Amino acid sequence: MNSQTDTLKALVKVVFVAAVLIVAVWGGRQLRSRSNLANTTSLNEVQQPAGSEEDVLVSRGEILYTQHCAKCHGDEGNGDGEGLRPLSIRPRDFHSPHWRFEKSEKSIQTVIRDGIPGTPMPASKTALSDSDINSIASYVLEIANEKSAAITSTGTSETDLLIAAGFSPVIPARVPDLKLTNVAGADVTLGKFKSKPMIVHFWGTYCTHCIQDMPRLNEEIAMLKDSVSVISICADVTEAEELTEFAKQFPNMDFHADPAGLAMNRFGASLLPSFYFVDKSGTVLGVTHQLKTVKIRSLIEQIVQPDE
Structure with a gap:
C-alpha cells in the first residue's frame, strides 16, 4: 500500500514538473514573439520615409x-x-x-x-x-x-531664338574646316563661307525624304541667300561630278561632295537630312532635321549682329 502511494506521489510530481516546463516554454515564446513584433514595428517606423x-x-x-x-x-x-x-x-x-x-x-x-x-x-x-x-x-x-x-x-536668349526657329541647340563648337568639292570641280573649305551665317545641309542620294524635299528647299533657299550661305553636302558621294546632272534641277542650291567621307562624322550627324546653323564667327549653334525658312529669317535678323 505504501509502495503504491509513493509511486502515485512520484507520478504527480513528474506531471507537475512537466506542466511547469510546458507553461514556461510557451510563455517564453509569447514574450519573444511580442518582442520581435515590437522590434519590427520600430524598424519599419525608422525605414519608412517621412512625408507624403x-x-x-x-x-x-x-x-x-x-x-x-x-x-x-x-x-x-x-x-x-x-x-x-x-x-x-x-x-x-x-x-x-x-x-x-x-x-x-x-x-x-x-x-x-x-x-x-x-x-x-x-x-x-x-x-x-x-x-x-x-x-x-x-x-x-x-x-x-x-x-x-x-x-x-x-529678354529672349540665343537658345530661345534657336528653338523658336526649329533648331535643337548644340554645345557651341567651332565648325570643322572640312575640305569639299563643289559641282564645278573646285576644292573649297567651310571656312570660306564665314563672312555670314551658314547652314550646313547633309543629305544623301539614298535618302527618299531628302530627294522629295529638294524642290521646296530650292525655292525657299533663294529667299535666304542674301543673309545666309546654305552648303549642301552629299553624304554618300565622294566625286562631285556625280552630282552635276542632279544639281542642274536645283539652281539655287550649292551642292558639294565630301571626298574624305568624314563630314557627317565631324559634325556628329546621324540622321538625314540634317541642317546645322553656324553663326558668322564659325560657331555651330543648333541642328534640325526639317528646315523652316520663314523662321530662319527671323532667327537671322535677331541673332546675327551687323559688322561694326
Whole structure:
C-alpha cells in the first residue's frame, strides 16, 4: 500500500514538473514573439520615409536622376552636365520656358521611355521600371517648376531664338574646316563661307525624304541667300561630278561632295537630312532635321549682329 502511494506521489510530481516546463516554454515564446513584433514595428517606423507619397516619389526620383540623368542634364537640370561634348545636341534645360512637348509628367515619362531619335537621349526601354520612370518624371517636373517660377525673364536668349526657329541647340563648337568639292570641280573649305551665317545641309542620294524635299528647299533657299550661305553636302558621294546632272534641277542650291567621307562624322550627324546653323564667327549653334525658312529669317535678323 505504501509502495503504491509513493509511486502515485512520484507520478504527480513528474506531471507537475512537466506542466511547469510546458507553461514556461510557451510563455517564453509569447514574450519573444511580442518582442520581435515590437522590434519590427520600430524598424519599419525608422525605414519608412517621412512625408507624403508624393514626397517619397520625388525623393526616389532625385536618387535615380542623379544616377541616370545628371551626367548630361546637370545636377540642377540646367543642361550643363559634365558628360557634354562638342556638337552634341544640348540636353534640355528644364528651367527654360521653351519645351518642344507638353510640360507634364506623362510627356516626360514618354521621353524617358522612348528616347528622342537623332539626339543623345536614349530610350530606356526595359532598363528602368515603370515605377522608376514615374519617379524620375516627378522629380524633373518638380525642379522644372520650382526653378522656372523663380526666373524673371529679361529678354529672349540665343537658345530661345534657336528653338523658336526649329533648331535643337548644340554645345557651341567651332565648325570643322572640312575640305569639299563643289559641282564645278573646285576644292573649297567651310571656312570660306564665314563672312555670314551658314547652314550646313547633309543629305544623301539614298535618302527618299531628302530627294522629295529638294524642290521646296530650292525655292525657299533663294529667299535666304542674301543673309545666309546654305552648303549642301552629299553624304554618300565622294566625286562631285556625280552630282552635276542632279544639281542642274536645283539652281539655287550649292551642292558639294565630301571626298574624305568624314563630314557627317565631324559634325556628329546621324540622321538625314540634317541642317546645322553656324553663326558668322564659325560657331555651330543648333541642328534640325526639317528646315523652316520663314523662321530662319527671323532667327537671322535677331541673332546675327551687323559688322561694326
